[in-house]
Amino acid sequence: GAVVSQHPSWVICKSGTSVKIECRSLDFQATTMFWYRQFPKQSLMLMATSNEGSKATYEQGVEKDKFLINHASLTLSTLTVTSAHPEDSSFYICSARSLAGGWGNEQFFGPGTRLTVL
Amino acid sequence: QQQVKQSPQSLIVQKGGISIINCAYENTAFDYFPWYQQFPGKGPALLIAIRPDVSEKKEGRFTISFNKSAKQFSLHIMDSQPGDSATYFCAASTSGGSNYKLTFGKGTLLTVNP
Numbered sequence: 001g002a003v004v005s006q007h008p009s010w011v012i013c014k015s016g017t018s019v020k021i022e023c024r025s026l027d028f029q030a031t032t033m034f035w036y037r038q039f040p041k042q043s044l045m046l047m048a049t050s051n052e053g054s055k056a057t058y059e060q061g062v063e064k065d066k067f068l069i070n071h072a073s074l075t076l077s078t079l080t081v082t083s084a085h086p087e088d089s090s091f092y093i094c095s096a097r098s099l100a101g102g103w104g105n106e107q108f109f110g111p112g113t114r115l116t117v118l
Numbered sequence: 119q120q121q122v123k124q125s126p127q128s129l130i131v132q133k134g135g136i137s138i139i140n141c142a143y144e145n146t147a148f149d150y151f152p153w154y155q156q157f158p159g160k161g162p163a164l165l166i167a168i169r170p171d172v173s174e175k176k177e178g179r180f181t182i183s184f185n186k187s188a189k190q191f192s193l194h195i196m197d198s199q200p201g202d203s204a205t206y207f208c209a210a211s212t213s214g215g216s217n218y219k220l221t222f223g224k225g226t227l228l229t230v231n232p
Contacts, residue, residue, distance in 0.1 A: 006161075032218065043207060043222045044162065093161050097218055105150035105211050105218045109161040 003027055004096050006110035013084055014118055021079045021113045023094030029074035030096035034107065035067070038091045050077050084117040091115075121145050124208050124223025131230050137195040139226045141208035144189065148210040152220070153182065153193045156205045165206075166193070198230045 003026040013019050023033060032051050036044040048069050050056040056069035066088075068080040077096075081088050091114050095107040123142045131137045141151075152167035168175045168182040168191065175182045181194040195202055208223040 004161075034219070041225075041227075043224045044220075046219060049219060091159075095161075095220075105213060106152070106164065106167065107218070107220060109154075109163065112159070112161045114159070 002098065002108045004094065004108045004110040006092075006094055006113050008113060009111060010114040010116075012116045012118065015085050016083055018080055018082045019084055019115060021081075021092055021094075021115075023077045023079070023096070023110055025075045025096040025098075025108070028096075028098045028108075030077075030098065031074075032097040033071055033077040034095045034097075035069060035077070035079050036093045036095065038093060038112075040091075044093060047079075081115065084115070086117045089115055089117045121221045122208060122210050122223045124226060126226060127224070128227040129229070131198045131228065133198065133200060133230055133232050135198050135230075137198045137202070137228055137230070138192060139206055139208070139228070140190065140192045141210075141223050142188075142190045143210050143221075145210070145212070145221075146189070147212045148221075149213055150211045150218075151182070151184065151191050152209050152211075153180070154207045154209065154222075156207065156225075162207060195228075198228075200230045200232050203228055203230050 005024045007022045035047045047062045048056045048058045050069050050071035058064045071077040093112040095109045153165045154162035155165050156162040166177045166180045170186050179196045184191045206226045209220040211220045
């Protein structure tokens, strides 16, 4: 149980286009979903936190107009990178926190999406 | 300000040896301390986690040792195997108001030689 999927697993796009990444909790309802960015050989950097039906909370330095997050249901959150540029190329990872059971703090991570902007 | 400091940055261990990774934190409000394992090109996977009301937790070959007074916690991998070669991240979070956001260490690249 506690599986999180991401789609697509990798995407290549041209500079100036927008890219949407989906994050789904497959077998549980997620109170909160998180979006991270990871550069090669670096740690995960939290970009934003989203709760179902609410506006996302962005970390300092993350452009909310560039990284649009929608958390439409308890099992789906999307990250849209708008007007992507080569510097947006990175590994994007989502995680989800379960509504019920466990410790509450536990986050289940998706497999990540590799974005390359040409 | 880095709130969770992880060391070493990289570690090479022989098969069958013990791998030890250390983390130190500053925020005394942290009450959940997980360790994640990440293989190249994959998302992190939870290995083991601990709360500050216990000093040690063991799951199979993985053990977390926790020292609340020193604000330190460590991961011990017993009988290390080549398949354990990965990047390990410690993390910490608080319950409740902060939405349970995780603060990650910078990671340790573990290589287990056969």
